[in-house]
Amino acid sequence: MRQRAIFKFQLYVAADSQNSAQATANLGALCRKYLPGRHEIEIVDVFLEPQRALAEDIRMTPTLLKISPRPVQRIIGNLSQTQRVLDTLGLMAGAA
């Protein structure tokens, strides 16, 4: 059952800044590898949608929000430390 859950992500980025571009790439690669076919990613540009960023208390970019499954989790940074991201999301390396 847990394996079947669909992961919904929101990635708040700052236009095409270096960290944001890296985070977008890192998240895509990670999802393809560990969550194939059961992930949804929404990219939110804080410059285009500042009110959303405010509403979600986004201070640092990039910020990754895992909306579901619960609980909501928040990871900041360019997601370059893959292991840390996997640990936080409860995805064991190689469990795919």
Add this chain to the structure above:
Amino acid sequence: MKADRLRGAAASRKAPTGIAGFDEITRGGLPRGRTALVQGGPGSGKTIFGLQFLVNGARQFKEPGIFVAFEETSQRVMANAESFDWRLPQLLRKLLLFVDAQPQLDLVQSGDFDLCGMLAGLEAQAAAQKTRRIVFDALDIVLALLPDLAARRREIYRLHDWLLKRELTCIVTLKAPVDDPSSVTQQPYGFMQFMVDCSVILNHSVVLGVSQRNLRVQKYRGSQFDENESPFVIGKMGFDVAIVRLLGRADAAVTHERVTSGVKRLDTMLGGGYYRAACVLITGFPGTAKTTLSGAFAEAACRRGERTLFVSFDSDGTEVIRNLSSVGILLNRHVKSGVLRMASSRTVNGSAEMCLVRIKELAQAHGARCLVIDPVSALSQFGNEMTAYGVAERLLDWSKAERITLVCTSLSNEISERAEDDTLLHMSAMADTWIHLNYLVQAGERNRGMSIIKSRGTAHSNQVRELILSNDGVTLADIFTAGGEVLMGTMRWEKESAERVAVEVAAVARKLKGVTLDAEQAELGVRLKAVQTEFIAKQIEKTLLASTTASRKAEVLRGNVRMRELRSGDAAAPKRK
């Protein structure tokens, strides 16, 4: 004219903080559209400084502001600010926004990040609010999360660029090491010192157990500023930075109006009383009736209906009232009617600076026109020796500017013989009128002597007078000098009564003499009358005698003729027929 124009230009380049004293130090406020750095140790007042900048900006200058809180939550900042008279809720939303930017406790970090998210959010809010001022409180918290120095530098520059582009006047606060706040350039964010246009260091230290706060402007590009440390306190209105107005003294309008000292003969000695808005210093040893003399002044002021504040460091307000009532100075009814406000603090708890601010607040709240501080020397006690002089100076400047007549008492050190020329606060040099009270011990008595050492701008008596306290009030008596010695107390009384007796004796003697003379005169008058009467009697007797003699003679003659007739012997007898 030129000065006005210059000031106008300076004002447009500066954003006034509205913080008492700080705008004077920086000649107008913080650099407009630029970033200022405020650094200090824990509890040095960084957050308060930043928040007050926004509150004053919103209320006094109608410049909307945003407070970005990195360390404390905005709720806590607001709750803490409730202790000030800032009425924050009025300003919220329209003129003052709080943005929480604390890193969440459960925050997970993976790799490098930047502050674009925050700036994007702020950009939207700033556009909506038309923000002019912004404060980043404890920016170091978020900087600490960045992986390396290069990243920190990058984000600070990003922030700086954004601020410059938006032309926001900004305060960034950073923690500084506690022990040595002057070595701020050594710390991790030292390069910020070189980036910003203005840098302020807040210092909080403890001297002999008394907390002392200092503020120093370290740099200010393109502007003059006071480079010295300035003491400040955090009072009801927030920061209050102490400044000595170098040229300000002459600003206060001078007056020739006199106010009574409460003692009639003292007024005469001063040529009409104290000057309005003057500073009067009453020095003396313990128990020389300094409080009584100042109480007399306070009562007289209250009777005129002038609101008066009586600050007592020695004893409780109620004690002062009771003690003064024993010499006929009745303050109680004035307290009841609200004209007089008694304030007391047994000892100075806190710095002299703090006391000054409290006195100012009380005086302003009460609308005081007359102020008594008993004794002002309390300000220089315990750990305040260094600052008290400046505090006394500012007290004087302030009271003159506010046109408050100030009467201060000052305790002389009984051990020091030359107490007259050594008051700790150098108040004697600054005061307009200086009255010294002294004891004169003589013939087993201790009596109070009063003299005016100086009184600027008034002709004043050079006489020493004896100060007499009685149920009916305070009076001054002439002293006697006899054989080069000054007589007071019982000896004066003896001398006085001796003179009185002498006068009485002389009067009685005069009366007696008059009576005696009257009696003698009366007696003479009587004698005169008796003699006159006798004289008349003698006259009558004489007349009587003359007439008797004449008739006897005629009788004798007639008798002879008859006898001859009867004898009829002589022939001649018929001839007679």
